[in-house]
Amino acid sequence: MRKLGDMGETFTGLSGKTKEDFGHGDAEFVTYMNVFTNPIAASNGTENVEIDGCQSLVQYGDVLFTTSSETPEEVGMSSIWLENRANVYLNSFCFGYRLAVNFDPHYIAFMLRSAPIRKKFIFLAQGISRYNISKNKVMEMTVPMPKLNEQKIIGVFFTHLDNLITLHQRKLDKMKELKKAFLNLIFSQKLRFRGFTESWELRKLKDITYPAGEKNRENLPLDSYSITNEHGFIPQDERFENGGTMREADKKMYYIVSPHSFAYNPARINIGSIGYQNTDKNVIVSSLYEVFKTSDDVDDRLLWHWFKSSYFQKLIEQFQEGGVRLYFYYDKLCMGTLSLPSFEEQHKIGKYLDTYDNLITLRQEKINQLTKLKTTFLKNMFI
Incomplete structure (x- = not known):
């Protein structure tokens, strides 16, 4: 010392x-x-x-x-x-x-x-x-x-860790940019799967979605969820210390969200705060959220990726309203349109983009592992 x-x-x-x-x-x-x-x-x-x-x-x-x-x-x-x-x-x-x-x-x-x-x-x-x-x-x-030789070894070790994290971060950034390019090419119909040649049909969102949030009037002890920009639905226990404000709150006014539902924050949808409820149980979310489901001729996974595209962002910018804070409520969503292919092609596109998202998730997990490893060494090596 x-x-x-x-x-x-x-x-x-x-x-x-x-x-x-x-x-x-x-x-x-x-x-x-x-x-x-x-x-x-x-x-x-x-x-x-x-x-x-x-x-x-x-x-x-x-x-x-x-x-x-x-x-x-x-x-x-x-x-x-x-x-x-x-x-x-x-x-x-x-x-x-x-x-x-x-x-x-x-x-x-x-x-x-x-x-x-x-x-x-x-x-x-x-x-x-x-x-x-x-x-x-x-x-x-x-x-x-420590002695200079040990300093050098430690310095090389952490530099190597940093270089690995930087390398994976660059690959992750490139993958995300490529995903954006895929979305634009697919939803502009410039890129299609082989064997599909039928024209896409212009559909109104009010015709392919419907409100699905029900008030928790019986105050059922359902798990409380929030919606984040990056991960969609996550348990409140994971997002907030001690479970957040909903742990002890009266939950009668919150919305019950059943499986295969979409929900979003109308004040934060412009930065991607939307989620898809793909658990096998009912959960509850704040009554501030908008909750809806889709008709049977729409593949939810394709629609999920469309919500992450520039096309949906343009729809938000066109119809959002408010003063200091802008809002995009469900009635505004219903004013939008999008082009959809056959259900079979929808399913294939959604599955492909899900696979690519899984690759992005694996890359992010690798970065998280390396970052956690670095944090552990920084915590224990210099005591």
């Missing part, structure tokens, strides 16, 4: 400078968000700054800390500068730290963001409406500093 102040010294950021002060020189700066966001820092690379003096000049291997935030959990976030470039400076609300001992920069980057070390920073945060941290107090902090 070594005290930070015994291994290096601090330097300040551009105190008192604002964004309007920049734009007259040939220097770049590392912003608060550059430091806060990643363990490896980067300059903004887009705006020039005019600087008098060189107190905030950033060098390779400098550790950068945030000094102020609205929550104690965000104070003292650190990043390390690993570029050899001239004329780069540290912005305000940050301070720098330059080590005078041999160290592995990647070890330092991950160690300072580990759970045990972050707890020390949070403990030092002071304030009420805004929290600050003293660089002098930070320099009194002790941190684990």
